[in-house]
Amino acid sequence: MTEEEQIRRAGPLTYRGRAIPTTTTDQRLLDRRGPTDWVHTDPWRVLRIQSEFVEGFGLLSELPSAVSVFGSARIEPGTRYYNLGVEVGRKLAEAGYATITGGGPGMMEAANKGAQERDGRSVGLGIELPFEQSLNPYVDVGMTFRYFFVRKTMFVKYAQAFVVLPGGFGTLDELFEAITLVQTRKVTRFPVVLVGSDFWGGLRDWIEGALLENGLIKSEDMDLVQQVDDPAEVVELIRRVHKDLERKNGQDS
Numbered sequence: 001m002t003e004e005e006q007i008r009r010a011g012p013l014t015y016r017g018r019a020i021p022t023t024t025t026d027q028r029l030l031d032r033r034g035p036t037d038w039v040h041t042d043p044w045r046v047l048r049i050q051s052e053f054v055e056g057f058g059l060l061s062e063l064p065s066a067v068s069v070f071g072s073a074r075i076e077p078g079t080r081y082y083n084l085g086v087e088v089g090r091k092l093a094e095a096g097y098a099t100i101t102g103g104g105p106g107m108m109e110a111a112n113k114g115a116q117e118r119d120g121r122s123v124g125l126g127i128e129l130p131f132e133q134s135l136n137p138y139v140d141v142g143m144t145f146r147y148f149f150v151r152k153t154m155f156v157k158y159a160q161a162f163v164v165l166p167g168g169f170g171t172l173d174e175l176f177e178a179i180t181l182v183q184t185r186k187v188t189r190f191p192v193v194l195v196g197s198d199f200w201g202g203l204r205d206w207i208e209g210a211l212l213e214n215g216l217i218k219s220e221d222m223d224l225v226q227q228v229d230d231p232a233e234v235v236e237l238i239r240r241v242h243k244d245l246e247r248k249n250g251q252d253s
């Protein structure tokens, strides 16, 4: 065979004659160790972000109906709020909901513990933080994310409601993101339930006094968030809001 008659196929590519590379694709992949700065470039990050979405969707897509539960990373076991979190996880599990938390300590751990105790699906979506941290021991299905925004997508996409327990900045961030998504109709089927009126009452009053009074929100926006004290009411409320939404969607269609 002359050089011009020789053919090399590399996946979908064809090379003939002098165009045939002297090495194979596998060989180049396995042999080469060039500069490594591409690992810290945005195009590479885009692929990493993509892989987080792929892993997250893969892990969570077959969950039963689920509720995302937020709350402080700093509340200690045995405290009143921790026990409230455990009870919320139990009630959700008894009602057949999976519990999704941030997978960390405090209220996240409490909700996962309650869910696990009642044989509910206990899910933890952790986040890489500057200090060493692993998923709490009550997480049965878990993933640790590099990117906050990918993780947040999972909290919303795979849950039918948000339950917000007492917490700090992280919890407030998650609460206000949820309200904004509902207010702007990016999500349409979403009860947002605050648990603990002694803790949340002041914020609600401030929203009414500062935001509503100054016309920064509409009066119906006050209904985007519900407040309860008894963990049993959480499930009742979620079911009621879902029923109302179904009825409304039925009327609209």
Ligand SMILES: CC(C)=CCNc1ncnc2c1ncn2[C@@H]1O[C@H](COP(=O)(O)O)[C@@H](O)[C@H]1O
Pocket (backbone or CB within 6 Å): 069, 070, 071, 072, 073, 074, 101, 102, 103, 104, 105, 108, 126, 127, 129, 133, 166, 167, 168, 169, 170, 171, 172, 174
């Ligand atoms: C002890 C300590 C600070 C651990 C941090 N470890 C964490 N692990 C997982 N999710 C977290 C963590 N810290 C904050 N978050 C996220 O932010 C919320 C809690 O923040 P915060 O404690 O309320 O402001 C949680 O719902 C969770 O989604």
